[in-house]
Amino acid sequence: MTATTNKEQDQILMERANHYMRQARLAAAVFTQYSQEDVDRIVKAMTQVAIENAPMLAQMAHEETRMGVTEDKILKNLVASEFLYHQIKDKKSVGVIQEFPELNLVEMAEPMGVIFAMSPVTNPTSTVIFKSICAAKTRNSIIFSAHLMAADSSNTAAKMLYEAALAAGAPKGFISWVDKSSRLRRLSELMMTHPEVDLIFATGGTQMVKAAYSSGKPALGVGSGNTPVYVHSSANVPSAAMEIIISKTFDNGTECPSEQTLIIDRAISDEIMAEFKRNGCYICTPDEVKMVADAVIDSRTGGMNYRLVGQPADLILKNAGIDSGSDRPTKVVLCPLEGELRHHPLAVEKLMPVLGYVFVDSVDEGINRSLDINYAGGTGHTAGIFAEDENVIERFTTAINAGRIIVNSPSSIGGLGGVYNHLNTTLSFGCGTGGGNITTDNVGIKNLINFKRVPRRKNFLTTFSTTRNIYINPGSIDQLKTLKCSSAFVITSPTASRRGHLAMVQERLPENCHVEVFSDLGPEPEFETIQRAIVALRKAKADTIIALGGGSVLDAAKLVRLFYDYPDLDLDQIAVSFLDFNHRMQVFPKEMKTQLVAIPTTSGTGSEVTPYSVLKQGKRKISLVDECLLPDVAIIDANLTRSLPQSITVDTAFDALTHGLEALVSTFASDYTDGLALESLRLIFEALPEILKNPQSVLYRHKLHNAATLAGMAIGNASVGINHAMAHAVGARFDIPHGRANAAFLLSTIAYNSRVPTKFVSIPCYPLWIADRKYARAAHFIGLNEKQERQDLSYEKDEAYRIRLITSLAQAIYDLGRLAGIPLSVGELGIDPEVYLESLPELTETAMRDLSLRTNPGYALPTEVAQLFFEALPIRQRPE
Amino acid sequence: MQTDNAQKIFIAGQLQRAQDNVDQLIASGAQSVVLDFSACTFISVDGLEWLEEMLLRADSSKAQVRFVSIPPSIYKVFKVARIDSIMRACGAPNTDKHSQSC
Secondary structure, rough: OOOOOOHHHHHHHHHHHHHHHHHHHHHHHHOOOOOHHHOOOHHHHHHHHHHOOOOHHHHHHHHOOOOOOHHHHHHHHHHHHHHHHHHOOOOOOOOEEHHHHHHOEEEEEOOOEEEEEEEEEOOOHHHHHHHHHHHOOOEEEEEEEEEEHHHHHHHHHHHHHHHHHHHOOOOOOEEEEOOOOOOOHHHHHHHHOOOOOOEEEEEHHHHHHHHHHHHOEEEEEEEOOOOOEEOOOOOHHHHHHHHHHHHHHHHHHOOOEEEEEEEEEEEHHHHHHHHHOOHHHHHHHHHHHHHHHHHHHHOOOOEEEEHHHOHHHHHHHHOOOOOOOOOOOOOOEEEEEEOOOOOOOOOOOOOOEEEEEEEOHHHHHHHHHHHHHHOOOOOOOEEEEEEHHHHHHHHHHHHOOEEEEEOOOOOHHHHHHHOOOOOOOOEEEEOOHOOOOOOOOOOOHHHHEEEEEEEOOOOOOOOOOOOOOOOOOOOOHHHHOOOOOEEEEEEEEEHHOOOOOHHHHHOOOOOOEEEEEEEOOOOOOOOOHHHHHHHHHHHHOOOOEEEOOOOHHHHHHHHHHHHHHHOOHHHHHOOEEEEEHOOOOOOOOOOOOEEEEEEEOOOOHHHHHOEEEEHHHHHHEEEEEEHHHHOEEEOHHHHHHHHOOOOHHHHHHHHHHHHHHHHHHHHOOOOOHHHHHHHHHHHHHHHHHHHHOOOOHHHHHHHHHHHHHHHHHHHHHHHOOOHHHHHHHHHHHOOOOHHHHHHHHHHHHHHHHOOOOOOOOOOOOOOOOOHHHHHHHHHHHOOOOOOOOOOOOOOOOOOHHHHHHHHHHHHHHHHHHHHOOOOOOOOHHHOOHHHHHHHHHHHHHHHOOOHHHHHHOOOOOOHHHHHHHHOOOOOOOOOO | EEEOOOOEOOOOEOOOOHHHHHHHHOOOOOOEEEEOOOOOOEEOOOHHHHHEEEEEEHHHOOOOEEOOOOHHHHHHHHHHOOOOOHEEEEEEEOOOOOOOOO
């Protein structure tokens, strides 16, 4: 039966396409089993055959296409085999192909599968050699569809390499080729959209590349160029002239990276034109330029006349009706492009030894004319420059949009890579988006691999840091006598002065030390107060700051020192929030210039050993964090707390208690901070009831003072959580002392954090949610465990026991709170409930922005935070 | 080798060509054949083509052929080859080429 309709003809073609695809598909499947050694053996065998047959294939290509120069086609075949092999023989393309130990990352290769490849008429055998070897190296199957005018030579090359590969053990059918026929073009169209094709690898004319990209398949399509080459006055002129001739005559100009228009500095115009002429080029007169243009440019399309592609210069002159007047062969036809360059008919790609040129009077003009050519059909492809002036080269390469910008070398052979430079050897030149391509690479094996990245979990950097010198016993304030300082600036509060602490400090400072005092710091000062302190400090020109007071004073002193040492810092910039301490954008100073001595007079914040400073700004608090905020010296002298009123003693003790609990369950908790947090909790439960009975007890004041510092070290490294976020919000909004605000949310925080979170926190240092176990451990550590007759009980394994321990912990906190008389809910803080309820959206928003929330063991959702604020209102009942 | 009512045959080493014992079993009218790939180390294109053709013959003679204990490297060959009948023999529930089973 004769196929009469297009549909019937397509059906027959589709059956052929199915046949090609099926064998390629099976080969691709089998190829997945091959090792690197298998692949390298096959590639070696293919390369050997290609090298041995390079002359024969070149001859065949030349005879079939009547284009180019056989000698140059031999070189192209050798570039596609010998040079390519040299570059890829030691490269890994199977399994793990690259390791990045410092990143805990490996890259592995996965074949792409079935590649449908098209080869051009200008490089019919070298392109097939190149793509076949690349396919083998990457374990892909490849089906070639050659240009109709070059199908015999292309298919012969494919067959030769396939047979060599097969003999070396390659899978049957991994290379195949579409037989030459009058329906080859239609068959190629059908194959481009065939479901079994994984990648289209198109090299050739613009239309074909466009069709590849329009197929809906992943495509590597590389098409036409229009190479500008700028010859600057600093160039070695004779050498530049010769290399341009070498390049433009290479295979009679069929290489798409070859020079198309020269942009020549007028200063060297005579010299270079003389060189061209001396070396056998023909320089056209303006009238002759039109004759050449009429011959080599298709007036209907504006593109080159394909009949003259790859033809010798003399034949082109003959076609143009020009007699060179010389009996020696013409190498290149040079055409001055007069008038508006952008509209000149010869300012396009001419794959033949016809070369346009213009003279320019400056580097700027040279680059601009180069851009005219670059953006006239060759964007992203290739450009060239001859210059010795590095500044000119840099300006040119910055301006030009080309995947390869060849310097002081022939652009055609230079573009191939591996011969004149270390570019990847290729016969396919990616042009990037400028040329409608996906890559600017010299396309090669890496473009035919699916890269599998296997990142291992990164080692999360955890450090422990605290104040360098800590003096801890009652009476340790005497250490001030040995302090190395000539001028001290004491920052304190009016209270410290009244309680006699300021005098204690002044009496102990070295005799020759000049002392200035700033005692205007009230609780939770605003930044304006800190700025006033900085002004006073600048006048005093002190080398040491002594912070004497509670948490607010110590926090403020840290900022005073920071802005005193580094006045150019911007508070808004350093206060920018961050997710991960190791990746935050703010840059703090590495070293401080002024010594900071912290002497806490309350047992609460632990600020003397933390890198934090909390600052009140309007109705919210902002937290600054950096090691540079750590004081240099901390003096933990319980004598300074003996006269502390009960209410402040209790408030600050509950602040420390909150620190211990939040640091314990924090996502940044470590064995180091756990130990500190647990011991701080134990000391608070031991000391606070005794201090309530006997406020003057130095022994228990000392234990409580130590507890606050230990808890400070814990939060200084593990940070806090949702309890602090909520307390900051309420404290700032209703002017509630920090410890008191913390206590109001303590029990609800434990209840919330003991439940499996609605949303886990995605942070690499916290691979397992264990907040409930941590609370149980705390209860166990402070002696709330059940009687020893139940030796087998383990809170790690027994959930019911764990829950009982957590309840015991909550009850113990409740009992301590009631004993101390501290409010344990918002309703007990004296806040108007109506105002509080109205403020809930604002409080929630403030808490959600708080840095403290980042290290909570569960990801607190806004609805949950709002609910926690709401539930904190009623009078707290003893947990059951 | 017989397992329950099925005849079980091990495909050992490299499957480079047709396996006569399997072909004979199907030709003899066996109704249920199990091919155990646990010791199979490689499959060539010819091996794949034989599997497909053998499954076609089995289907014609109403015999059921199942592939079991398939190493991942071999199973990946089946997945990349996208041969429907082979995937069904691996236990794929339908003829969807992209469905997964086994």
